Amino acid sequence: MIEFSQVTVTYPDAARPVLSDVSLVVEEGELCLVAGPTGAGKSTLLGALNGLVPHFTGGRLSGRVVVGGFDTSLHPPRELASIVGVVGQDPLSGFVTDTVEEELAYAMEQLAVPPDVMRKRVEETLDLLGIADLRNRPLRTLSGGQQQRVAIGSVLTAHPSVVVLDEPTSALDPTAAEDVLAAITRLVHDLGTTVIVAEHRMERVAQYADRLLYLPGDGSVRSGPPAEIFETSAIAPPIAELGRLAGWSPLPLSVRDARRLAGPLRSRLRKLSVVGRSLSVTGSALDVREVVVRYGDVLAVRGVDLRVGPGEVVALMGRNGSGKSSLLWAVQGSGPRSAGKVDVGGVDPASLKPRVARQRVGLVPQTPADLLYLDSVDAECAQADTESQVPAGTARKLLDRLTPGIAGEAHPGDLSEGQRLSLVLAIQLASAPPVILLDEPTRGLDYHAKRRFAAALRELASQGHAIVLATHDVEFVATAATRVAVMAEGELVADGPTKEVVVASPAFAPQVAKILAPEPWLTVDEVAEALT
Ligand SMILES: Nc1ncnc2c1ncn2[C@@H]1O[C@H](COP(=O)(O)OP(=O)(O)OP(=O)(O)O)[C@@H](O)[C@H]1O
Ligand SMILES: Nc1ncnc2c1ncn2[C@@H]1O[C@H](COP(=O)(O)OP(=O)(O)OP(=O)(O)O)[C@@H](O)[C@H]1O
Numbered sequence: 001m002i003e004f005s006q007v008t009v010t011y012p013d014a015a016r017p018v019l020s021d022v023s024l025v026v027e028e029g030e031l032c033l034v035a036g037p038t039g040a041g042k043s044t045l046l047g048a049l050n051g052l053v054p055h056f057t058g059g060r061l062s063g064r065v066v067v068g069g070f071d072t073s074l075h076p077p078r079e080l081a082s083i084v085g086v087v088g089q090d091p092l093s094g095f096v097t098d099t100v101e102e103e104l105a106y107a108m109e110q111l112a113v114p115p116d117v118m119r120k121r122v123e124e125t126l127d128l129l130g131i132a133d134l135r136n137r138p139l140r141t142l143s144g145g146q147q148q149r150v151a152i153g154s155v156l157t158a159h160p161s162v163v164v165l166d167e168p169t170s171a172l173d174p175t176a177a178e179d180v181l182a183a184i185t186r187l188v189h190d191l192g193t194t195v196i197v198a199e200h201r202m203e204r205v206a207q208y209a210d211r212l213l214y215l216p217g218d219g220s221v222r223s224g225p226p227a228e229i230f231e232t233s234a235i236a237p238p239i240a241e242l243g244r245l246a247g248w249s250p251l252p253l254s255v256r257d258a259r260r261l262a263g264p265l266r267s268r269l270r271k272l273s274v275v276g277r278s279l280s281v282t283g284s285a286l287d288v289r290e291v292v293v294r295y296g297d298v299l300a301v302r303g304v305d306l307r308v309g310p311g312e313v314v315a316l317m318g319r320n321g322s323g324k325s326s327l328l329w330a331v332q333g334s335g336p337r338s339a340g341k342v343d344v345g346g347v348d349p350a351s352l353k354p355r356v357a358r359q360r361v362g363l364v365p366q367t368p369a370d371l372l373y374l375d376s377v378d379a380e381c382a383q384a385d386t387e388s389q390v391p392a393g394t395a396r397k398l399l400d401r402l403t404p405g406i407a408g409e410a411h412p413g414d415l416s417e418g419q420r421l422s423l424v425l426a427i428q429l430a431s432a433p434p435v436i437l438l439d440e441p442t443r444g445l446d447y448h449a450k451r452r453f454a455a456a457l458r459e460l461a462s463q464g465h466a467i468v469l470a471t472h473d474v475e476f477v478a479t480a481a482t483r484v485a486v487m488a489e490g491e492l493v494a495d496g497p498t499k500e501v502v503v504a505s506p507a508f509a510p511q512v513a514k515i516l517a518p519e520p521w522l523t524v525d526e527v528a529e530a531l532t
Contacts, residue, residue, distance in 0.1 A: 020219030036215030038418030145320025291340030388431030418444030
């Protein structure tokens with residue numbers, strides 16, 4: 001269905017090609033996971049499938065890409081649209097209509113699908129993705145995860161023979177991610193659709209994948225069964241890393257398979273204790289009282305109380321649309337707040353000018369690109385140093401720590417998703433306000449980058465900063481957060497130490513916890529530390 005023959009892609013001014021002499025075949029009806037480090041070229045590979053690369057991104061592509069019998073160099077993306085459906089990394093920028101229903105119907109209208117078929121498929125898709133109650137909503141008013149579901153739905157309705165998804169679950173809560181992947185797997189089985197998914201949260205996808213295309217970052221692509229490639233790959237999901245540590249062979253990819261193998265490891269660990277990271281918190285850096293956020297008829301946040309002490313890293317979790325982003329923006333002061341009080345060091349940030357408020361409460365938004373407007377990485381870093389009155393080079397040092405190797409002269413718009421996020425994180429963390437809020441801050445980051453980011457957050461916390469991050473990334477929460485607060489329908493419904501909250505809830509438990517339950521281990525690092 002898909003064939004790359006000696007494909008090389010080079011972006012203008014790049015020192016070396018992103019993809020170098022890549023040849024591979026993906027069969028019809030395969031579900032294929034594309035993985036590898038941040039900036040390795042995954043989106044580039046995906047873009048080559050519908051001709052976006054190089055027709056729209058610039059750069060040069062040599063070799064041949066054939067999809068469903070069409071050579072993508074001879075057919076512009078518009079002509080390939082009936083064969084290849086693409087869901088990009090930023091759903092909002094891909095929307096062409098105003099409301100949910102219109103968006104779901106749009107691709108079918110372009111293909112002149114008969115109205116009765118169209119109607120039926122829209123209804124099916126609304127149910128399949130659990131968004132029936134949002135059907136008349138303007139797309140701009142949806143939460144990040146709701147937008148992502150609509151974006152996926154709008155591609156599925158047209159029944160293309162190849163579906164390409166770039167990090168499709170990054171904004172989805174864990175349960176929604178499972179549902180969406182189940183829907184996609186059903187497509188593969190029932191319609192023989194070929195699905196290509198790039199995903200950093202491999203723990204969510206690896207078990208469904210027939211094939212892994214692994215990009216180590218040197219321009220090459222390895223193609224094969226996931227379990228085989230994970231034996232040696234630098235980036236692998238926690239389940240595979242645990243399997244490597246325990247010497248399991250072949251490596252399991254589902255929690256169920258791993259549990260069958262984990263008996264001996266569990267008994268060994270039972271005699272050891274988890275290295276505790278207990279925290280005694282004194283005082284409060286952030287005090288949120290009875291905060292309410294209302295948008296017209298939608299009550300997004302219903303009287304939330306939250307106190308965060310210096311040194312805490314609080315993960316705000318909860319279903320899509322449960323009010324996490326609304327709460328963060330209301331706390332930071334630039335979002336709507338219908339009632340309630342926020343206290344940061346004796347002041348309500350909403351009462352301050354935005355510039356002054358930012359020195360007390362920083363917020364990294366869900367679409368971090370909004371914060372970048374200069375024309376090079378160096379310029380952004382220099383500006384951040386000046387604005388936050390920190391020594392020159394501070395932001396750049398942080399950036400190198402999070403994701404090394406990004407060229408200073410690169411245009412922020414040309415960076416990969418993970419590189420761009422790292423840049424925004426570096427800029428925001430350089431100013432290091434006492435309270436740092438982060439909205440879904442791990443998109444595009446590989447497991448190593450997330451470890452380094454977690455370490456940077458812990459370091460800030462140990463210096464007395466208070467950190468709140470809204471996220472669906474259960475593996476990241478397990479490494480980074482000291483405490484977890486769960487929201488449901490605008491209210492806080494659970495709040496406690498990370499270990500207690502995530503082990504108690506299957507939806508929020510990381511893979512290691514599920515495999516080793518009832519033993520209280522959350523990460524491969526903890527297990528490795530105890531075994532040495
Ligand atoms: N339009 C462009 N012009 C110049 N360089 C680009 C362009 N698009 C991507 N790049 C560079 O090519 C490399 C690969 O980017 P790509 O987006 O394909 O990576 P990725 O593996 O998808 O990354 P992520 O995991 O962060 O999403 C990066 O170094 C990026 O900076
Ligand atoms: N401008 C708006 N107008 C109307 N409703 C809105 C608006 N912004 C958000 N909402 C609704 O408020 C609710 C909470 O949204 P919010 O973005 O805070 O949720 P969230 O927990 O951050 O979700 P996600 O995990 O998907 O990012 C959702 O039902 C959303 O559709």
